[in-house]
Amino acid sequence: MNKKIAVIGGGIVGATASYYLARSGQSVSVFDSGTGQATAAAAGIICPWLSRRRNKKWYRLVSEGAAFYDKLLADLASDGFKTDAYARCGALILGQTPDYLQEVHDRALERREQAPLIGDVAILKGSELKQAFPPLTNAEQALYVGGGARVDGRELTKTLLQAASHFGATIHNETISLAKDNDGNLSVLTPDGPPQRLDAVILAAGAWLPQLLQPLGYTVDVRGQKGQLVVLHQDEDSDPQTYPVIMPQGEIDLLPFGNGKTAIGASHENDKGYDLEPDASVTDPMLEQACTWLPHLKETAAADIRVGTRAYTSDFSPCFGGVPGLQNCFAASGLGSSGLTSGPLIGYLLAELAQGKESSLPIEDYPAAAYIKLTARQN
Ligand SMILES: Cc1cc2nc3c(=O)[nH]c(=O)nc-3n(C[C@H](O)[C@H](O)[C@H](O)COP(=O)(O)OP(=O)(O)OC[C@H]3O[C@@H](n4cnc5c(N)ncnc54)[C@H](O)[C@@H]3O)c2cc1C
Incomplete structure (x- = not known):
């Protein structure tokens, strides 16, 4: 039977979940406040296999996440939505x-x-x-x-939400809050409309999961981290589409997107948390460093600075799954600096869980309940 499902957050996790839910015939409403979204700021590299990180559960998630792009793009293409937001360029x-x-x-x-x-x-x-x-x-x-591949998060989520709309999802640019009854059933509260009762809710609110759940008495072990990325626009003929992404040792990566667009990023500013102001004292040195490898970028006339907020748990592990104490409520957060890699797979798995299906990855390896704790009575 068709279920009424709300997805809170329209970044890579929420947009993928919405697409797969709507495609499966569910009645989907997506709510996104449009502020600070990590996905919209990120032009990212998908190349998780070389990491020195020894966390095997994390490695399995990002490795299967990178492979999941083949299914995602094939599904989108078969539904008539082709995108060049992603390319396996090496x-x-x-x-x-x-x-x-x-x-x-x-x-x-x-x-x-x-x-x-x-x-x-x-x-x-x-x-x-x-x-x-x-x-x-x-x-x-x-x-x-x-x-190795590169993806423009903003372009990909745009396509995913278009595809979700095609299958009947409604997209609302609104900040919502949540209310629960004594049985743990959730309602979504929009600024204007009446409370909406739902069969299931997906919380894909990124770094804002603590703020979303705090009024219901939860403490969430997630913090925000500021990330800045510079996007340069040159002459359309200056770079072909096929150049590989460049990963120097250190913080910045260089991503040629073709059509003269090159992204340089990104900063990891823990002390700036949820701040969204572009800061030239951080981005100018990034640009200068990039020019040591690609001097032709010095001649660039136009640059955009994208700023977004990444979500981190205290042990840097991403989490997803059921929220303790709430019926049919599933959440993901803490995707950190590899969320463009793991996010589509996590969104897909949340859509499966919200429809009462099994997750193909062991969710106990990424337990949401370890980071989302009911610590107080509801206000
Ligand atoms: C500059 C930068 C570069 C990056 N580079 C890479 C990379 O190279 N490779 C990689 O794998 N990853 C990269 N990442 C990380 C990746 O972008 C994130 O981990 C991922 O996009 C997180 O997706 P998300 O859907 O969980 O959260 P988000 O994309 O942050 O989406 C959450 C959404 O929920 C909305 N929301 C929150 N609360 C509410 C509410 N109450 N009502 C309505 N809406 C709400 C927010 O406004 C936001 O739009 C980068 C991130 C940044 C910032």
Whole structure:
């Protein structure tokens, strides 16, 4: 039977959940306040296999998340929604020492046995490197990983929400609050309309999950982190679509999107939390550093600064699943700096859970209840 489901948050998690729910014939309402969204600020790299992080549950989530893009794009295309927001363009990893590149090379080969999507792996030098990325300077060698991809979060969620609307979802640019009755059933409160009773609710509110659940007596172990990204616009002919993304050692990555668009990001500003002001004292040095590898960017006339808020739990682990004490309410948060990689898969799994289906990943490995605690009576 058709279920009435509300999705709070229209970032990558909420937009993917909404698309799959609406596609399955559910009656979906999406609410998004449009403020600070991490997804809209992020132009990101999908290349999780090279991480030194030793958390196996996290690695499984991001590795399967990267692979899930094939299904997502195929489903969108079969529904008539093609997008160039995502491209598997390969990644070039730059290292200060040959030893570092060799170490990452060996890790990539080892992990490729479980993750064939990693694709070609090779250390490129001289003319091979020049051919892979002609404008690249100041790099004698680089590790090429064929499965690396890039995605524009803003463009992808736009397509996902268009597809969700096509299947009947309604999209509301509103900030909502929640109310619950004594049985733990949730209602959505919009600024104007009457309370809406629902069969299920998905909370995909990113870094704002604590604020959303606090009035119901919950304490949520999630904090916000400011992220800034610079998007440069050059002559349309200056960059072909096919250049790989560049991942130097350190904080910034360089993402050529083709049509003259290059993204440089991103900052990780813990002390700035939910602040959304562009700050040149942070972005100018990022730009300067990017020009050491791509000097042609110096001539760029126009630049946009995108600012968004990432969500982190105290142990940096993402979480998703049922919210303790609430009926048919499912949440995700804490996706951190790999949320464009894991977010579509998590959104898909939340849609499955809201329809009473099993999750294909063990949700006990990412328990929402460990971070969302009922600590007070409802106001
Ligand atoms: C600059 C930057 C660069 C990044 N680069 C990468 C990268 O290279 N690779 C990668 O994998 N990840 C990257 N990330 C991380 C990734 O973007 C995030 O982890 C991911 O987008 C989080 O998605 P989300 O749907 O959980 O949250 P969000 O995208 O933040 O969406 C949550 C939405 O909920 C809305 N909301 C909250 N409360 C309410 C309410 N009460 N009512 C209505 N709406 C509400 C918010 O306004 C927001 O729009 C980057 C992030 C940033 C900021």
